[in-house]
Amino acid sequence: MDSNGDGIGDIQGIIEKLDYLRLLGADVIWLSPVYDSPNDDNGYDIRNYQAIMKEFGTMADFDQMLTEVHNRGMKLVMDLVVNHTSDEHIWFVESKKSKDNPYRDYYFWRKGKEGQEPNNWGSVFGGSAWQYDETTDEYYLHLFSKKQPDLNWENPKLRKEVYNMMKFWLDKGIDGFRMDVINMISKNPELPDGDKRKGQLYGDGGRYFMNGPRIHEFLQEMNQEVLSKYPVMTVGEMPGAAPEDAVLYTDPERKEVNMIFTFEHMDLDSAPGDKWNLKPFELVELKENLAKWQTALHNKGWNSLYWNNHDQPRIVSRFGDDDPYRVESAKMLAACLHFMQGTPYIYQGEEIGMTNVKFTSLDDYRDIETINMYNERRALGYSHEEIMNSIYGKGRDNARTPMQWDSTDNAGFTTGTPWIKVNPRYKEINAKAALEDPSSIFYFYQKLIQLRKEMDIITKGGFELLLKDHSQLFVYERKLYDERLLVVCNFSGEEVVVEDEAVGTKLKNDHVLLGNYETVGTNVLRPYEVIVLKNS
Numbered sequence: 343m344d345s346n347g348d349g350i351g352d353i354q355g356i357i358e359k360l361d362y363l364r365l366l367g368a369d370v371i372w373l374s375p376v377y378d379s380p381n382d383d384n385g386y387d388i389r390n391y392q393a394i395m396k397e398f399g400t401m402a403d404f405d406q407m408l409t410e411v412h413n414r415g416m417k418l419v420m421d422l423v424v425n426h427t428s429d430e431h432i433w434f435v436e437s438k439k440s441k442d443n444p445y446r447d448y449y450f451w452r453k454g455k456e457g458q459e460p461n462n463w464g465s466v467f468g469g470s471a472w473q474y475d476e477t478t479d480e481y482y483l484h485l486f487s488k489k490q491p492d493l494n495w496e497n498p499k500l501r502k503e504v505y506n507m508m509k510f511w512l513d514k515g516i517d518g519f520r521m522d523v524i525n526m527i528s529k530n531p532e533l534p535d536g537d538k539r540k541g542q543l544y545g546d547g548g549r550y551f552m553n554g555p556r557i558h559e560f561l562q563e564m565n566q567e568v569l570s571k572y573p574v575m576t577v578g579e580m581p582g583a584a585p586e587d588a589v590l591y592t593d594p595e596r597k598e599v600n601m602i603f604t605f606e607h608m609d610l611d612s613a614p615g616d617k618w619n620l621k622p623f624e625l626v627e628l629k630e631n632l633a634k635w636q637t638a639l640h641n642k643g644w645n646s647l648y649w650n651n652h653d654q655p656r657i658v659s660r661f662g663d664d665d666p667y668r669v670e671s672a673k674m675l676a677a678c679l680h681f682m683q684g685t686p687y688i689y690q691g692e693e694i695g696m697t698n699v700k701f702t703s704l705d706d707y708r709d710i711e712t713i714n715m716y717n718e719r720r721a722l723g724y725s726h727e728e729i730m731n732s733i734y735g736k737g738r739d740n741a742r743t744p745m746q747w748d749s750t751d752n753a754g755f756t757t758g759t760p761w762i763k764v765n766p767r768y769k770e771i772n773a774k775a776a777l778e779d780p781s782s783i784f785y786f787y788q789k790l791i792q793l794r795k796e797m798d799i800i801t802k803g804g805f806e807l808l809l810k811d812h813s814q815l816f817v818y819e820r821k822l823y824d825e826r827l828l829v830v831c832n833f834s835g836e837e838v839v840v841e842d843e844a845v846g847t848k849l850k851n852d853h854v855l856l857g858n859y860e861t862v863g864t865n866v867l868r869p870y871e872v873i874v875l876k877n878s
Contacts, residue, residue: 464544645684
């Protein structure tokens, strides 16, 4: 929410909407970075960790927000971005001055190899992961934008600086951190060449910088030096982490992080290794993946449950149907996730069923990853239409269009010109309309949150996937002692007959806890229907 008409959401705007979040039932608010930044990558390029971006407000605004969040019984989690900084951060400005600068090895500097980059790694945002700098005739590593040089965690001085910065925020009273690509902070010091696929310009260095050699040591040190001294919640964003990694990261005995964000279920509608090469979504794959995580972490670690975030397209357009079954499929997807074990994350606008957006011109997009990919693919001969199709499916700006508060100009987000265009569907899809409709997606989410707080089975029970090979139905059971929940989700736009006798019997005899249609039938599920049953 933009409080001052400059087109950019801000801290006073958040304060204005805290009662809305409280009404929904949220316990914790996670803020994407609000720190001082040149904004090359939407604030994930930090220039000063202990200053607020002027467009967002002042430190006094931040302190006011924290007080008001706590007064409403909620908590605040900040984004911790310490795999990289902005190239305008004072550490990097110093680091590039000379090879013997005290800040030189806060970053990865290497000589070129035979007039080329030090290795063949590609950046996540396209192009090489290395940038040449004339001043010292060396290259620096940037796994993301060239304006986001990677920090060298091998340096104990750098780690101490990071821990002091974390204490600065925790001493203010914040309640934890979401840690950006935290499993990339330990790199194989040799920085070997990555595997190169046919037709790819660059190698994939992932196995040398994801879940690297000292990652557990660094996280345990961070916990010992900082986190253990405060009552906090931590979630690590960890691309390339499998369930066995997650068990190590989240096992309370190991004292690393409380939970992680996995990416596996978010990569199922892309070809391996390239998110922009879309492939049809297969429900059987999704079920297998989520069941694997539910089972592997039960009684050993802890799951994060999410469909959406600032990097992912809108789930209702992705695994659901954003027209004509937008409401039904949004509710079904919500229930499917919220009855699993773990901590659910609701991304802004998910609770009102916001959809993907299709801007026809590249000029309307703001995301550096999208723009770099477009230019790279055009140079390789892809057509504009082909590339735009990938952007409509997987572009990060799908999630970044302004929150749709009401049906007035610019969706009530700003009185000025928004930094990115509003999704044109705001007239029908907005928070004001949702709050006025007792059967809205918003109140369905509210009910799900309430049930999670009332029913131990949801947070503690075991998980069993049923009908695992069914291509349209996602059915699972949760059990705790003699209590049982059955969750039956139709992921298709057509009626599906439940032919399994055991599931059919439960549908007939068990108590209906929740559904997304006004009436509940028997063993025929309507398009995108969800039914949750409790044993009598």
